[in-house]
Amino acid sequence: MSRFVPVDRQTGYLLPPSVEDWLPEDHLARFVVEVIAQLDLSDLSMAYAGRGKAAHHPEVLLGLLVYGYATGMFSSRKIERATYDSVAFRYIAANTHPDHDTLATFRKRFASQIEKLFVQVLLVAKEMKLVNLGRIALDGTKVKANASRHRALSHGHIGRIETQLREEVQQLMEMAGNADRESLPDGMDIPAEIARREARLKALAEAKAKIEARAQERFEQEQEQEQEQEQEQQEYEAKVARREAQRKDGRKPRGKEPKPPQGGARERDQINLTDEESRIMPVSSGGFEQSYNAQAAVDVESMLIVGTTVTQQCNDKRQIAPMVDVLGALPGQLGQPDVLLADAGYFSEANVTTCEAAELTPLIAIRRDAHHRPLMERFAADPAPPESTDPLIRMTHRLKTKAGRALYGLRKNTVEPVFGIIKHVMGFRQFSLRGLSSVTAEWSLVALAWNIKRMNVWRAV
Numbered sequence: 001m002s003r004f005v006p007v008d009r010q011t012g013y014l015l016p017p018s019v020e021d022w023l024p025e026d027h028l029a030r031f032v033v034e035v036i037a038q039l040d041l042s043d044l045s046m047a048y049a050g051r052g053k054a055a056h057h058p059e060v061l062l063g064l065l066v067y068g069y070a071t072g073m074f075s076s077r078k079i080e081r082a083t084y085d086s087v088a089f090r091y092i093a094a095n096t097h098p099d100h101d102t103l104a105t106f107r108k109r110f111a112s113q114i115e116k117l118f119v120q121v122l123l124v125a126k127e128m129k130l131v132n133l134g135r136i137a138l139d140g141t142k143v144k145a146n147a148s149r150h151r152a153l154s155h156g157h158i159g160r161i162e163t164q165l166r167e168e169v170q171q172l173m174e175m176a177g178n179a180d181r182e183s184l185p186d187g188m189d190i191p192a193e194i195a196r197r198e199a200r201l202k203a204l205a206e207a208k209a210k211i212e213a214r215a216q217e218r219f220e221q222e223q224e225q226e227q228e229q230e231q232e233q234q235e236y237e238a239k240v241a242r243r244e245a246q247r248k249d250g251r252k253p254r255g256k257e258p259k260p261p262q263g264g265a266r267e268r269d270q271i272n273l274t275d276e277e278s279r280i281m282p283v284s285s286g287g288f289e290q291s292y293n294a295q296a297a298v299d300v301e302s303m304l305i306v307g308t309t310v311t312q313q314c315n316d317k318r319q320i321a322p323m324v325d326v327l328g329a330l331p332g333q334l335g336q337p338d339v340l341l342a343d344a345g346y347f348s349e350a351n352v353t354t355c356e357a358a359e360l361t362p363l364i365a366i367r368r369d370a371h372h373r374p375l376m377e378r379f380a381a382d383p384a385p386p387e388s389t390d391p392l393i394r395m396t397h398r399l400k401t402k403a404g405r406a407l408y409g410l411r412k413n414t415v416e417p418v419f420g421i422i423k424h425v426m427g428f429r430q431f432s433l434r435g436l437s438s439v440t441a442e443w444s445l446v447a448l449a450w451n452i453k454r455m456n457v458w459r460a461v
Contacts (some may be wrong), residue, residue, distance in 0.1 A: 010102035011403075018051050019090065021093060022090070022091050023087060023091050026456075026460055027088065028456050029089075029091050029092050029215070030455065031452065031455070031456040031459065032067045032070070032092060032452055033091075033092060033454055034275050036059055036063050036066065036187075037118045039117055039121070039124075041058045042235070044113055045058055046125070047055075047109075049218065056096065056102060058106070060092065060094065060096065061098060061103060061104075062114075062117070063084070063092040063093075063106055064089060064092055064104070065096065065195050065445065066105065066445070066448060067088065067089065067449075068089075068428065069426065069446055069448075069449035070449040071088075071426070072425075072427035072428070073427065074432055075432070076101075076103035076107070077100040078289050080097065080098065081099040083098065084097060088405075090123075093322055097265075100164045107433070107442075110445070111437070111438055112446050113434075114444055115441055116411060117448060118451075119330065119331065119457075120124050120423040121402070122334055123331065123334070123433070124455075125302070125304055125451065128455065128458075128459065130300055130302050130304065130455055130458050131217070131301075131302045131335075132334075132335045133306060133336060134299070134335065134338055134339065135299070135300040135301070135338070135341065135361075135407070135410065136299060136306065136307075136337045136340050136341065137342075137410065137414040138295065138297050138320070138323055138341065139227045139295070139296065139298075139316075139342070139411070139415040140166055140293050140294060140295045140316045141296075141423070141433060141455060142281050142282075142283050142284070142289065142291040142292070142293050142294075142314070142320060143291060143292055143294045143439075143443070144288045144402075144429060145275050145291055145430070146431050146432060146433065146434050147278050148290065149288065149289060149290040155294050166201070168196055173194070173440070175190060179334055189244075198325065200339060203428045206386065225329045268283070272290055274434070275434040277312065277434075278292060278380075279291065281293065281314040291311060292312065293316070293319075293437075294443050295308065295311065295322075296308055296418065296447060297327060298414050298415040300341070302313055302454070303340075303417070303454060304415060304450075305447040305450055306337075306446045307326040307327050308321055308326070308443050308444050309323055309440070310436065310443050315345070316342075317345065317346060317347070317348055319346065320342070320351040320355065320364075321342075321423075324358045327358075327360075336359075338359070338361060339364065340362050340364075341411040341414075342362075342365070343364075343365050343368075343411065344364075344365040344366065344367050344368050347364045347365060347366050347367075352364060352392050353391050353392075355391075362391070362395050363398065363408045365397070365408065381398060382401040382402060382403075383401070418450065421451055422446060426446075426449070426450070428446050448459055
């Protein structure tokens, strides 16, 4: 008698197999199908004209994308192969095999509708009693763009290339004038060489104009932020005064002379030739990458993402108002958020006022706190409430109370683990699409996949 389980790959099934028998009852793929079945996909379905070959149902394509993003498979080609190789993908696709072109086109074509489906999934979570908006933690993370930073051109480098190309065009024109008297190098076609350089000069001029337009937009935004600009001017004046004092003491100031803040394009301003809407941003691992700044508002109790935005600005200071608008547009049945937690990168007096105006209690760190506070300070009694009605003074007092510190401490235990799981467990570190509107929709798809994955965990609990 054999000690091993028999291995037989030849005998057929006695009865036709059913995809329902392929997965455990609590499998994520089953839950993805169940949730998507509750969504209103009429906008997607009505977009198909019904002519030609029968199309794959939006429910199937959306399910494949959501499960792919939830399990770290973002490539449409890999998802297509998985419908043959993976039992879970085969279950979602109901034994059909949409090709990668169909999946990629669906993801790009219905980007705006996917953002709306994100809200529908939150309503499903509400019906499951998994979310009730109250305390919200906000943070941002840099996500690499679908573009290499080595495909970027700076304003200064464009100027140097333009000078070189104009000199080469002039040289070619002179060679064309002397063509009858001098022999040309073998294989040189002067008209083609001139046309090639003129085309590059035209493309460089367009890139330069876009950089200058961005610089003007940036300068106008800086003009609107008078307080920030005053601080910048004060810092400049302080640097100048400090250097003058060093000279009077007989010491030579170190470093370059400080420059006053000014508008216009700077030499290091860049544009990327692959995805011109992405930006060079510092990343937490060190260095710089061509990236977008993805924002997420996370419910403290359930750790579900309840709002998303994507910005080209590497600084978070101006992201409170857009997220407040997103939260304000959520359906009323989800509840009303009442507290917003954010780190020091979001702090400004204007942001505190914005939260108060939206009936949100702000808990925004004014500065980065030390990791180990003194023992007696930790157990000190709460300070007396201020008599002032100024929102900033009230928030500062709130952050000094035991209850305020405990509440703010929930921030890093809420939103940062979500980003960690999305990047290191789900594996989403780079956008597949290009352009701000497309990556905004893709970030909504990532958040939707995270929410369904999280809802499946809560359902088991």
